[in-house]
Amino acid sequence: MKFSRSIFSHWRFIRPSGRNIFTHHSFGQTPQKDFSSYLNADNPISALLLTLRGGIPLRAHDFPSVLAACSSFPNLGRQVHTLMLKAAIHSQPVPATALLDMYSKCGHVEDALLIFDEMPVRDAVAWNALISCLVRHGLTSDAIAAFHSMVDDGIVFTGHTLCAVLKACASMRALRQGKQIHSWVVGNGYSSVVMGTALIDFYSSFGMIQDAMEVFTRLNCPKDVVVYNALVGGCIQNRQYKEAFTMLRNMRPNGITLTSALSACSELLNLSYGKQIHCVMIRRGFGSDVILCNALMDLYAKCGEITAAHLVFKLITEKNVVSWTCIIDAYGSHGHGTEALKLFRMMEERKCRDVTPNAVTFLAVLTACAHSGLVDEGRLCFFSMRDKYDIDPGPEHYACFIDLLGRAGRIEEAWDLYCGLSESANKLTPAVCVAMLNACRISMDLVKGEHVAKHLLYLDSDNPGSYVLVSNFYAAVGRWEGAEDLRKQMRGKGLKKEVGSSQIAVKGCS
């Protein structure tokens, strides 16, 4: 790919650090040496595994780092808890706080709270860990209550406390209280880059991007990539794309920055910036990153660059269900149904864990069949959802399949499906009715069509689009008086069909 001028050309090549905690995982002949080297090399999981296999016991001060490494492995974490009980150090503030945090990060809130309850002495860090745990799990009012209890207990709160409370304020939509924290932070010299990030995130969540920018500008300490990302993300969430791209030009991005940048490109359908971000991804060693590649692939496909989308797909080393769904949808929505089906079969053949097709994948496959008129393939796929994958087809799958049958003139088969749905009211959605009505229009079936039309107008009586569709149906089958009557009903209700619109970036970013 050639780019005349890159907006991101000065971004330097830096490989992301991706140290794997299992990298040094091999049990040598000298466990004692391995044990301490694992701990020294910050590879606590391997040290823990040696301990659990009857090796050297962990020392009291080893527990916090081992627990921190267990935050994605709850079963290991529980085993560490048992070791702590045996060593009678489970109630000491430092290891107990680490234990609380481990349970919190593993999603075991009840266990985390139990640890806190059983702590005989609770210092500020223990309280902070508790408040963070409550905020993390959406228990915001409990978090605020805990903050008050902490103060009541005479514990002096810290910057950590205020960051967690600020997050709670954002999710409770407590703007005034959050602003109070801001004033307090400024007045008492609690500013830091972390606090600044929390404040930027807080103001962004209220759409107050100017205030977020002011926090950033006034930040009187070295700015790191996280605080930049918070502001870039805030700008994008608040649709301030120009500001976001200006910031992007003046920073050194990491994977998270690029994720935000790609989401902005997708929102704007801006392929030019997308291609430049693609170059940066390659230069910075993110060329195979599954999340970034999926987003990029989708952008290429949305912009009609199907070959580029496929190239990106091929480069993903660990393709997930989203990657496969994306590429199937890319081909399918551009009328390449056979290619989409070929990819779907390749996906099925993989039979790997995590790459099993899901409901979204099936929708992509059905859409692909519908766009290319592949009736038999579509039918096979529709029925394999339940038979082979135990996925209950949703109304969107029915709508798509009925549409496919309707276009092929298979009105009776479509009707049978439609009638079968009448028993489950939640599946007979306006979209299903629209698909069935179209099928009736194509087959000029007045009786069935009138039945469907009636139901559509019952379900979607305030949607002008439904009246237009029904009116078009009557016109198509030659019932002009019916068509005119519908238009009159629509006018009588004061409904007006909105004019369709679409947009694509031609120059610049907005």
Added chain:
DNA sequence: GTAGGGTTAG
């Protein structure tokens, strides 16, 4: 031992 950034497919 506790705090800050994003999450991709319809």
